[in-house]
Amino acid sequence: GQQVMQIPQYQHVQEGEDFTTYCNSSTTLSNIQWYKQRPGGHPVFLIQLVKSGEVKKQKRLTFQFGEAKKNSSLHITATQTTDVGTYFCAGQRSSASKIIFGSGTRLSIRP
Amino acid sequence: DSGVTQTPKHLITATGQRVTLRCSPRSGDLSVYWYQQSLDQGLQFLIQYYNGEERAKGNILERFSAQQFPDLHSELNLSSLELGDSALYFCASSVEPGQGLEKLFFGSGTQLSVL
Numbered sequence: 001g002q003q004v005m006q007i008p009q010y011q012h013v014q015e016g017e018d019f020t021t022y023c024n025s026s027t028t029l030s031n032i033q034w035y036k037q038r039p040g041g042h043p044v045f046l047i048q049l050v051k052s053g054e055v056k057k058q059k060r061l062t063f064q065f066g067e068a069k070k071n072s073s074l075h076i077t078a079t080q081t082t083d084v085g086t087y088f089c090a091g092q093r094s095s096a097s098k099i100i101f102g103s104g105t106r107l108s109i110r111p
Numbered sequence: 112d113s114g115v116t117q118t119p120k121h122l123i124t125a126t127g128q129r130v131t132l133r134c135s136p137r138s139g140d141l142s143v144y145w146y147q148q149s150l151d152q153g154l155q156f157l158i159q160y161y162n163g164e165e166r167a168k169g170n171i172l173e174r175f176s177a178q179q180f181p182d183l184h185s186e187l188n189l190s191s192l193e194l195g196d197s198a199l200y201f202c203a204s205s206v207e208p209g210q211g212l213e214k215l216f217f218g219s220g221t222q223l224s225v226l
Contacts, residue, residue, distance in 0.1 A: 006153075013123070031213075033213075033214070033215075036214075041219075041221055042113070042201060042216070042217040042218065042219050043154065043201070043203075043215070043217045044113075045214050045215060045216070048214065049119075054209065088154065090215075092213065097167065098144075098156055098159055098167035098168075098169060099144070099156065099213065099215065100145070100156055100168075101153055101154040101155075101156070101197075102153060103153040104153050104154075
């Protein structure tokens with residue numbers, strides 16, 4: 001069945017350093033979404049990417065969707081303590097299919 | 112506040128028991144999803160309902176069942192509980208699947224502890 005893999009599982013960085021998490025799907029996706037889950041909280045939608053090669057930015061966060069629509073990345077520039085949490089990608093094979101989440105990358109930050 | 116309400120927030124029960132988790136989606140959202148999150152694990156898709164009908168099924172155990180009622184709230188029933196069923200169960204809702212802009216709004220979850 002459809003699988004969405006995410007690496008790394010954990011990332012511990014110094015405040016101010018950059019952070020990147022990568023997501024790979026076993027199948028071509030119609031779209032990919034990114035969510036953030038703060039410790040003790042619930043996942044919160046960040047963004048959705050639909051087009052091949054799409055790049056979107058939200059302040060210090062940059063999201064990319066691969067040309068083949070099978071991989072994606074989230075890059076955070078100059079991390080801050082408020083960035084702490086687990087970042088999940090979530091993919092759909094078609095716009096009507098189930099949304100499958102990656103295993104997540106837990107980001108922790110040294111002040 | 113996402114607008115998705117889940118009750119109860121915490122549930123402690125014993126092995127072999129049956130529990131019901133409840134979810135009220137955001138006003139206007141027709142689709143409800145259930146996910147299971149075990150300790151330090153990802154979100155495992157269980158099942159999706161759209162306007163009362165089952166839309167998609169994940170790796171949901173036969174001991175688990177769900178339904179969506181005419182008022183669009185949903186219940187997840189877990190029976191013959193085992194220790195390994197202890198997890199955080201999330202409900203999420205979206206406006207309408209299949210439109211290519213499916214954005215999930217998650218509830219705060221129900222923390223189930225099976226002792």
